[in-house]
């Protein structure tokens with residue numbers, strides 16, 4: 001895996017960007033030591049191209065001309081023109097170099113950026129779920145329910161962090177408890193199966209809620225994930241409350257499976273927009289119970305910490321970590337770095 005050595009470090013100032021389906025967040029890193037200069041979050045829908053967003057949202061607001069850019073995007077990076085998954089923008093690193101004055105552009109996966117962030121999240125940027133609040137320097141996992149379900153591993157070996165982006169949100173999910181067997185027949189399948197992302201994202205909240213209502217023979221009251229979780233947290237709606245309980249149980253099961261896969265003694269970190277919004281539900285016993293319920297490895301699971309990432313701009317902080325000290329990370333750059 002080619003690794004950026006200090007010789008190949010991107011040249012400062014570096015524009016860093018986290019491009020989501022709805023929002024794009026940018027900052028500029030002037031040098032290794034300065035705090036990143038933050039710019040207001042822009043709505044992707046407000047600009048027809050990413051170049052316009054960078055020009056108007058960043059470059060027009062500062063006299064600093066960044067020489068390099070590191071952008072995190074949702075979706076595969078396998079060509080010179082990269083269409084984004086949930087918005088109309090196409091990222092064209094060559095055009096950024098030819099037309100916007102960048103010398104060096106690196107594109108990474110959005111959950112890879114989250115993985116870079118959890119390499120060094122301070123206590124105030126994470127909330128422990130369960131009794132363990134320390135995170136040993138050891139492999140970690142980040143999974144994030146938001147619009148979709150992102151997953152990445154972060155292996156620690158040879159004093160280096162290796163982010164492993166993947167499609168772990170698309171693994172199979174199956175029924176386990178008696179109640180699951182009542183509810184799962186009411187979940188829609190895609191090509192015959194139910195994946196993590198069908199249950200553990202905003203849409204997944206509603207899928208679980210609808211299936212519970214169908215199993216109970218009641219009419220669904222809510223169609224927005226935030227309504228389901230608000231009524232579930234307040235406890236004033238039986239089906240919404242069970243939805244949250246099952247959501248955190250399924251999230252705990254998958255988090256535990258991923259911890260086993262990566263031997264993530266350094267912990268599992270819940271990123272994405274939803275965990276912060278349902279923190280009280282995650283702090284109830286179900287999440288941790290499902291996480292640890294991995295016989296014959298319950299003893300091991302008991303020692304693995306779990307956290308909610310509370311950093312408001314975690315992906316940007318991950319990219320900044322990398323930009324400052326690339327030699328600490330084994331980030332694969334093949335086919336993802338363009339230079340003048």
Ligand SMILES: Nc1ncnc2c1ncn2[C@@H]1O[C@H](COP(=O)(O)OP(=O)(O)OP(=O)(O)O)[C@@H](O)[C@H]1O
Pocket residue numbers: 019020021022023024145146147148201202203205224225226227229230272273274277278
């Ligand atoms: N209180 C809530 N409870 C459950 N789901 C919610 C809640 N509020 C928002 N959602 C859902 O969370 C999803 C948005 O997640 P998130 O904020 O992580 O966005 P995102 O995927 O990171 O996109 P972007 O990076 O563009 O902001 C939507 O499906 C939304 O319906």
